[in-house]
Amino acid sequence: xxxxLLLANYGLLLLLAGCSSLAPLLSSPTPDPVLxxxxxxxxxxxxxxPVSSEARILRVWLPSQFDPDGDTxxxxxxxxxxxxxxxxxxxxxxxxxxxxxxxxxGPLNSxxxxxxxxxxxxxxxxxxxxxxxxxxxxxxxxxxxxELTSALDDxxxxxxxxxxxxxxxxxxxxPFAGDALVMIHRPEVDVSSWDAILTKEEHLSFFANDPQGSxxxxxxxxxxxxxxxxQGLPALEEEYLFRAxxxxxxxxxxxxxxxxxxxxxxxxxxxxxxxxxRTNIAFxxxxxxxxxxxxxxxxVLGLNTPHTFATGWTWALAGSDIENQQVxxxxxxxxVAEEFLDNWTRETGYLPTRISQDAGVNAILESAQxxxxxxxxxxxxxxxxxxxxxxxxxxxxxxxxxxxxxxLK
Numbered sequence: 001x002x003x004x005l006l007l008a009n010y011g012l013l014l015l016l017a018g019c020s021s022l023a024p025l026l027s028s029p030t031p032d033p034v035l036x037x038x039x040x041x042x043x044x045x046x047x048x049x050p051v052s053s054e055a056r057i058l059r060v061w062l063p064s065q066f067d068p069d070g071d072t073x074x075x076x077x078x079x080x081x082x083x084x085x086x087x088x089x090x091x092x093x094x095x096x097x098x099x100x101x102x103x104x105x106g107p108l109n110s111x112x113x114x115x116x117x118x119x120x121x122x123x124x125x126x127x128x129x130x131x132x133x134x135x136x137x138x139x140x141x142x143x144x145x146x147e148l149t150s151a152l153d154d155x156x157x158x159x160x161x162x163x164x165x166x167x168x169x170x171x172x173x174x175p176f177a178g179d180a181l182v183m184i185h186r187p188e189v190d191v192s193s194w195d196a197i198l199t200k201e202e203h204l205s206f207f208a209n210d211p212q213g214s215x216x217x218x219x220x221x222x223x224x225x226x227x228x229x230x231q232g233l234p235a236l237e238e239e240y241l242f243r244a245x246x247x248x249x250x251x252x253x254x255x256x257x258x259x260x261x262x263x264x265x266x267x268x269x270x271x272x273x274x275x276x277x278r279t280n281i282a283f284x285x286x287x288x289x290x291x292x293x294x295x296x297x298x299x300v301l302g303l304n305t306p307h308t309f310a311t312g313w314t315w316a317l318a319g320s321d322i323e324n325q326q327v328x329x330x331x332x333x334x335x336v337a338e339e340f341l342d343n344w345t346r347e348t349g350y351l352p353t354r355i356s357q358d359a360g361v362n363a364i365l366e367s368a369q370x371x372x373x374x375x376x377x378x379x380x381x382x383x384x385x386x387x388x389x390x391x392x393x394x395x396x397x398x399x400x401x402x403x404x405x406x407x408l409k
Contacts (some may be wrong), residue, residue: 056093
């Protein structure tokens with residue numbers, strides 16, 4: 001019996017050991033997930049990010065005179081150019097917004113308001129006049145372009161156009177349309193010198209009541225005067241101011257410059273007097289010139305050296321989307337490419353910003369200087385306007401020049 005008891009204990013130990021080794025095999029397995037049948041099989045997404053089918057919007061603001069949806073040859077050219085850029089850049093959609101040329105709805109004011117109220121919808125690319133470009137840059141509303149493009153390194157730009165692109169020596173845009181102060185006259189009129197004009201007593205019109213004093217300042221610079229002192233502040237030199245005002249004085253005495261010029265404040269009024277036949281010569285802005293209908297166009301007749309003021313329009317970067325800045329700059333480069341810009345500016349009536357093969361245009365623009373800064377014009381413009389007014393009213397040029405210099409000190 002003792003032997004049977006030992007055998008029973010031994011068998012019990014084997015049974016317990018066997019149960020221990022078989023436990024993993026005999027435990028209930030984890031069931032496989034049950035897939036629910038559906039009418040349309042569902043694909044399990046991978047870990048890669050989904051691809052968006054939405055196009056990237058490139059916002060462009062333009063003043064109304066450059067509207068690509070207009071019914072003009074220049075509008076057609078611009079519309080086609082924008083469509084061509086889209087076709088060459090898959091996933092890019094250009095959204096054009098038209099602004100008034102100036103005022104509360106103009107580009108500058110709209111840019112200022114949008115930067116505060118809705119910066120996410122600022123334009124990636126905006127067309128700005130020179131005065132607006134300067135104001136926007138100084139307000140911090142624009143991005144410098146030097147790190148994004150080398151387009152301005154191309155030698156085929158007029159000097160004035162390079163000046164238009166810079167604010168305090170920083171490049172802020174690519175100039176695409178120019179304008180300059182010019183002289184137009186009847187073909188039979190001799191304008192080879194001031195002596196010829198004064199001797200024949202040819203009537204001449206210009207906007208003498210212009211608060212910026214553009215014509216007077218151009219005469220002054222052509223006489224050799226500087227508009228900035230050594231500290232970079234607005235300045236006038238009495239000697240050269242006297243020379244400029246002497247031309248006005250002599251013209252008034254010869255009835256070339258009538259006192260009625262003091263009623264002319266705008267370019268439109270100047271052209272009206274010329275086109276009505278009241279004058280045979282006019283100083284005007286080139287963009288308003290009507291080809292052969294207005295006679296001959298040439299640089300403003302200066303004193304010692306040729307000189308004219310030029311202004312224009314520039315493509316600039318304003319958007320808050322950093323990723324869009326490079327493609328916006330590519331669009332700007334595309335819009336100032338020579339083969340396109342030459343045809344487009346010819347159709348608009350604006351002057352080129354890139355060197356032209358037209359000898360007449362070159363004669364005007366090679367002597368052109370970008371209009372002074374807003375701050376300089378704010379100081380010197382009214383002083384020159386006052387000086388012209390007093391001389392046209394009969395005061396002596398010498399007395400007026402001395403008086404104006406004293407006011408500037």
